[in-house]
Amino acid sequence: MKRAWSKKNLWERTPWWVKLSVGSGLSLLPAEWLLGRRFRRNCEFVEAAQWWPAERCREHQVNRLRETLTLAYDKTGFYRRTFDAVGFRPGDFRSLDSLLHLPTVDKEVVIENLVQMCTRSVEGKDVDYVSTGGTSGTPLYFYLNASRSYIEYAYLTKSWARAGYELGMPMAVFRGRMVQPDRNGLYHEYDPVLRHHYYSNFHLSDKNMARYLEHITTIGPCFLHVYPSSVAALARFCRCAGIRPPGNIRGVIAESEIVYPEQRQMIEEVFGCRCFSCYGHTEKLILAAECEHSPDYHVWPTYGYFELLDERDRPVATPGQRGEIVGTGFINTVMPLIRYRTGDWATYVGGRCASCGREHIVIRDIRGHRTQEVLIAADGSEISWTALNMHNDTFLRVRQFQFMQERPGHAILRVVPVNGFGEQDAARIRRNLGRKLDGRLAFVIELVDTIATSARGKAIYVDQRIPQARLNHTPFGPL
Numbered sequence: 001m002k003r004a005w006s007k008k009n010l011w012e013r014t015p016w017w018v019k020l021s022v023g024s025g026l027s028l029l030p031a032e033w034l035l036g037r038r039f040r041r042n043c044e045f046v047e048a049a050q051w052w053p054a055e056r057c058r059e060h061q062v063n064r065l066r067e068t069l070t071l072a073y074d075k076t077g078f079y080r081r082t083f084d085a086v087g088f089r090p091g092d093f094r095s096l097d098s099l100l101h102l103p104t105v106d107k108e109v110v111i112e113n114l115v116q117m118c119t120r121s122v123e124g125k126d127v128d129y130v131s132t133g134g135t136s137g138t139p140l141y142f143y144l145n146a147s148r149s150y151i152e153y154a155y156l157t158k159s160w161a162r163a164g165y166e167l168g169m170p171m172a173v174f175r176g177r178m179v180q181p182d183r184n185g186l187y188h189e190y191d192p193v194l195r196h197h198y199y200s201n202f203h204l205s206d207k208n209m210a211r212y213l214e215h216i217t218t219i220g221p222c223f224l225h226v227y228p229s230s231v232a233a234l235a236r237f238c239r240c241a242g243i244r245p246p247g248n249i250r251g252v253i254a255e256s257e258i259v260y261p262e263q264r265q266m267i268e269e270v271f272g273c274r275c276f277s278c279y280g281h282t283e284k285l286i287l288a289a290e291c292e293h294s295p296d297y298h299v300w301p302t303y304g305y306f307e308l309l310d311e312r313d314r315p316v317a318t319p320g321q322r323g324e325i326v327g328t329g330f331i332n333t334v335m336p337l338i339r340y341r342t343g344d345w346a347t348y349v350g351g352r353c354a355s356c357g358r359e360h361i362v363i364r365d366i367r368g369h370r371t372q373e374v375l376i377a378a379d380g381s382e383i384s385w386t387a388l389n390m391h392n393d394t395f396l397r398v399r400q401f402q403f404m405q406e407r408p409g410h411a412i413l414r415v416v417p418v419n420g421f422g423e424q425d426a427a428r429i430r431r432n433l434g435r436k437l438d439g440r441l442a443f444v445i446e447l448v449d450t451i452a453t454s455a456r457g458k459a460i461y462v463d464q465r466i467p468q469a470r471l472n473h474t475p476f477g478p479l
């Protein structure tokens with residue numbers, strides 16, 4: 001992966017031991033000053049813009065879309081061809097509805113037209129080449145402005161503020177970073193400028209989890225920044241081992257995977273604080289953050305233009321109706337993605353939030369990446385993994401589980417047992433799941449020591465090996 005020398009990237013690339021020596025003095029300065037004037041300006045804008053009335057948001061969106069469409073038309077062969085084919089003139093763009101005349105694009109279109117979609121040479125220092133990975137299917141490669149971090153981080157920190165986070169607060173991070181053991185053998189690294197404590201979520205044995213939790217108690221009032229699956233593992237461990245979780249955790253920010261309601265409930269019960277989430281993409285299309293008052297997602301209107309389309313590509317604006325999330329990002333001017341189909345689906349809730357008063361589009365129940373969620377029944381129909389995520393005692397004395405499927409109608413349920421797991425537990429799983437599956441899928445239980453995650457440490461709930469005719473885009477950033 002090629003990376004440019006932006007200030008935040010540069011800091012991230014610096015070895016931890018250099019940071020420790022130079023960082024001890026720097027950590028006395030507020031993090032927002034260290035991240036620069038540009039970051040502070042973005043924070044001010046984001047803070048003000050989140051309270052704009054809907055009319056002002058729309059006006060802003062029309063202007064930003066016209067800029068994006070004009071840039072794409074003037075500078076790229078792909079969009080010039082596409083717009084000409086439907087007689088679209090970006091200069092005449094005046095209302096959001098007229099965007100519907102343009103075709104949508106998806107991952108396959110980007111793979112085929114990568115260079116043709118760029119507005120300038122990608123050799124420059126200010127351009128990053130990034131990918132969204134995947135355990136199956138083709139990874140998507142594309143180009144992004146190296147300066148995006150300032151903008152993105154401003155939106156993220158303003159989103160997290162809804163859960164009580166303040167810039168500069170320590171974060172305990174379990175998010176797929178390769179962390180080396182320190183001199184005590186603890187998988188821990190510290191970034192004194194951002195005050196981030198990185199722990200390894202590739203090493204979540206009982207022994208390591210006990211040590212991580214103990215270490216977290218020493219870092220002061222903090223937030224956990226985690227994958228939902230990682231914090232769920234920590235919560236399950238606390239519960240099974242009867243360990244009291246650190247009392248200094250003020251909130252949990254769980255992102256980059258779907259947060260299942262059962263997980264959220266358990267995390268909030270065990271840690272005694274809010275579990276908060278944002279939805280976004282590596283492609284920088286759309287960013288949505290939960291409300292202070294509910295787990296419903298509010299779509300940031302100034303980050304990108306959001307559309308929800310039904311199966312026949314008609315806009316969804318009826319509360320309760322589901323649609324596919326289609327995004328036009330405002331941040332990426334190197335390779336504009338216009339009406340990009342994310343492959344993620346959500347339920348439309350409304351055009352404003354009555355609890356907080358923000359005039360943002362509100363959505364809930366975001367779901368994506370079918371291959372990670374779906375089992376195929378004997379008759380070829382699909383069974384959603386979430387439907388099998390039991391609320392009751394089915395998975396008592398189970399640390400982790402995962403389905404592996406190679407042919408329709410049959411699956412292996414891999415189970416990582418905790419101490420005391422016995423035939424009784426296996427029988428209960430067979431009975432409860434069997435009732436739900438109702439003969440559609442036969443499965444055998446296989447006890448294993450560990451369950452592999454993706455290369456970036458994210459959970460894979462269904463290791464689906466039946467070839468798919470068309471693999472969807474990877475939601476929530478790289479796997």
Ligand SMILES: [Zn+2]
Pocket residue numbers: 291292293298353354355356357358
């Ligand atoms: Zn709200």
